[in-house]
Amino acid sequence: MGIFSRKPASVRSETRMPSLTNKVIMVTGGNSGWGKQSIIEFAKHEPSEIWLAARDTYRANRVIDEIYKDFPHTDFKVLELDLASLDSVYDAAETFLSFASRLDVLLLNARASSGSCSAPCMTRDGYEASFGVNHMGHALLTKLLMPLLLRTVRKNRSGGHVADVHVVVVSSVLMNHAPRRGIQFDKLKAPPSKYSRLTLRPYAQSKLANTLFARRLAREYPQLVVAAVHPGVVRSNIMGVLARHEGGVLGRFGRPLSRACMASVEDNIKNQLWAATSQDVVSGEYYSHVGVRGRMNKLARDDLLAEKLWQWTEVELENYIALNTRCSD
Structure with missing residues (x-):
């Protein structure tokens, strides 16, 4: 049986991972934990390329060297990516687009918490650390890779294949502990208080942002299969x-x-692997377990909040891209 052989009783559909032949996959944060094990499981099904996008390229290359011994038929590539820096995200996207001709699975797996940095917990671009890494960095990466994702859909259709191209955003059930207003837009560019850091509210807010982003991304691009998942x-x-x-x-x-x-890790990555490969995924949904959707709180289902976050993010990213373009001219 495949990776999804152990499934909850409520899931009746077949959950074996399909063939990944000729597919190109990118996983952010693949040096350890969820990301590394996801790459191993993908590799078992012999995709054409797997890109490990990570900040520490030395560790990433060591991981790839380790995995390649068992899976020599897949082309593994390391992509330097620091999600705490929009410049790094921009450079990583440019590098990837210069080499890759398609992208079938984008697994936005990397995550960071305010508790993992020294005060003030801010990214280089002035965002609260959890929000900057988990949402803004991934949002920019997705935006820059979107033309290739859509081009892959068209290639699949023209070749008579299933058109599904998956974007999976790793959220968390901890989003239920976000602030009562959901996203505190007036505090996204300020370091969190000590109390907020101890309650994990900044991290929970960023995970809520991940889920809202996935819902709105699915609406914006119905050609794609988009899902937010709780990884366990x-x-x-x-x-x-x-x-x-x-x-x-x-x-x-x-x-x-x-x-x-x-x-x-092996037991609890099944949800994100299923969301990245199954044709049973309902785009825009949040999955708490393999095939189990709909378990979201009121904030995560709030389409107005999702729209507000989308528009706020778009303005921020468009301003960054415009400045980046001017500086490079």
């Missing part, structure tokens, strides 16, 4: 990072929880 609570480095940088409850319990009380 797994033994990843995120809780350990939070514990190292925060005191109180996180400092006391984050590290033990990350080792003892969470499921393995």
Whole structure:
């Protein structure tokens, strides 16, 4: 059986990963945890290319060297990408577009928390760190790669193949702990308070933004298959990072929880892999488990909030692109 052989009872459709022959895949944050294991599982189905996009290219190359030994028929490539810098995102997109002729799966897996940086928790472009990395960096990457994603859809259709091209945004059930207003637009360019960092509200807000972005992206581009997913609570480095940088409850319990009380990465990446490859995905939905959708709070279902975030993001990115273009002339 394939990676999806263990599925909840509510999922009755076949969930085996389909063939990935000739497909090109990009995974952000593939150096460890969810991203690395996703790349391994994709590689088992022999896509044409897998791009590992990460900030630390030394570690990324070591990961690729390790994986390539078991999967020599796939072309693995490392792409330098620091989501905390829009300049880095822009450069990464330009590099990728200069080499790739198609993009079938864009897995926006990388994530960061305010707890993983030193004060002030801001990106180089002046956004609160969690929001800047998890939403703004990925939003710019998606925007810049969109022409190629749409071109891949057209290629599939002209070749008589299924046209599905997938964009998967890794969100989290923690979005339910976002501020009551959902997105605090007046605070997105200010460092969070110490209290907010301890309550994980900035991170939760960024995960809510991920879900809203996926809903609105699906509406804007009905040619694509877009999904937001909860990856499960797994033994990843995120809780350990939070514990190292925060005191109180996180400092006391984050590290033990990350080792003892969470499921393995292999068990809990099935949801994002399914969303990245299955023809049963309903575009624009949030999936809490493989094939299980609709478990969103009121804020995540708020189309007006999704539209407001989309427009706010578009203005920010268009201003950045215009400035970047002027500077390069």
